[in-house]
Amino acid sequence: MALVDVLAAVPPGSADEGLARRIDFDRLPRHVAVIMDGNGRWAAARHLPRVEGHRAGIESVRDTVETSARLGLQVLTLYAFSVENWKRPETEVSALMSLLRHYLRAELKTLLKNNIRFHVIGQLDRLAPEVREELEAAVTRTAGNTGMHFNIALSYGGRAEIVDAAREAVRRGLTPAQIDEDTFGSLLYTAGQPDPDLLIRTSGEMRVSNFLLWQIAYAEIWVTETLWPDFRAKHLLKGITEYQKRDRRYGAVSSDPVGALK
Ligand code: FPP
Numbered sequence: 062m063a064l065v066d067v068l069a070a071v072p073p074g075s076a077d078e079g080l081a082r083r084i085d086f087d088r089l090p091r092h093v094a095v096i097m098d099g100n101g102r103w104a105a106a107r108h109l110p111r112v113e114g115h116r117a118g119i120e121s122v123r124d125t126v127e128t129s130a131r132l133g134l135q136v137l138t139l140y141a142f143s144v145e146n147w148k149r150p151e152t153e154v155s156a157l158m159s160l161l162r163h164y165l166r167a168e169l170k171t172l173l174k175n176n177i178r179f180h181v182i183g184q185l186d187r188l189a190p191e192v193r194e195e196l197e198a199a200v201t202r203t204a205g206n207t208g209m210h211f212n213i214a215l216s217y218g219g220r221a222e223i224v225d226a227a228r229e230a231v232r233r234g235l236t237p238a239q240i241d242e243d244t245f246g247s248l249l250y251t252a253g254q255p256d257p258d259l260l261i262r263t264s265g266e267m268r269v270s271n272f273l274l275w276q277i278a279y280a281e282i283w284v285t286e287t288l289w290p291d292f293r294a295k296h297l298l299k300g301i302t303e304y305q306k307r308d309r310r311y312g313a314v315s316s317d318p319v320g321a322l323k
Contacts, residue, residue: 066131080298090258092136099264099288112156117290128294130175136210144218176208182250183217219274259304263289
């Protein structure tokens with residue numbers, strides 16, 4: 062997957078094509094994580110119920126997953142439902158769950174065709190059995206795929222994930238001397254995957270909202286004003302070009318101090 066695959070899916074001469082051509086495919090972020098936000102505001106602006114914003118957001122999910130796979134990202138993680146979202150009205154929660162099931166039914170073939178490996182991360186025991194079964198079936202069906210890992214964070218909380226990892230360390234009888242950052246990382250839901258290089262948040266909010274707290278330690282953050290239902294390939298491409306302008310120092314000194322001032 063690379064430039065030709067992205068170009069095959071964008072209109073010739075479009076802004077998307079221009080953005081795709083600006084991407085340095087040798088320096089792609091390995092893992093992009095997205096906080097999909099703004100569905101409610103998108104719906105409110107159209108005098109529609111909130112759930113219509115979530116429904117419209119499905120098209121953005123489809124476009125983002127497909128573009129990420131075409132780009133050749135190793136991992137894409139989408140934040141679909143947080144542990145805090147359980148506090149939303151029951152009607153909204155069940156609408157979100159049924160949209161998710163609808164998405165899986167409609168998209169499983171595309172995930173398989175694109176060699177995408179599907180995972181769900183979060184406190185899955187809190188999900189209704191029929192939702193869990195459908196998710197598990199999609200995980201199993203795509204387990205043999207060797208392309209992009211696509212994580213959906215569902216009933217997910219970053220602090221809860223860290224607590225779960227600490228409990229797992231105790232359960233395995235690990236001694237303090239056996240626990241370091243690598244072993245701890247291997248107890249998280251994202252074990253074996255690279256940490257996000259780029260965290261995208263839509264709808265302009267400057268928060269990390271309990272998302273992948275451990276894993277985003279060195280992620281570059283890009284916030285766009287675009288509301289999630291309006292998010293398309295061109296926004297993802299723009300986020301990646303912005304990421305590629307950053308000087309990642311990991312706490313060290315700049316490799317290009319003059320360039321960093323430009
Ligand atoms: C945040 O918008 C969005 C969510 C809580 C849900 C995101 C879910 C989807 C896009 C659909 C299902 C997902 C998949 C992966 C198929 P908000 O409601 O908090 O918006 P607001 O801040 O404008 O109120």
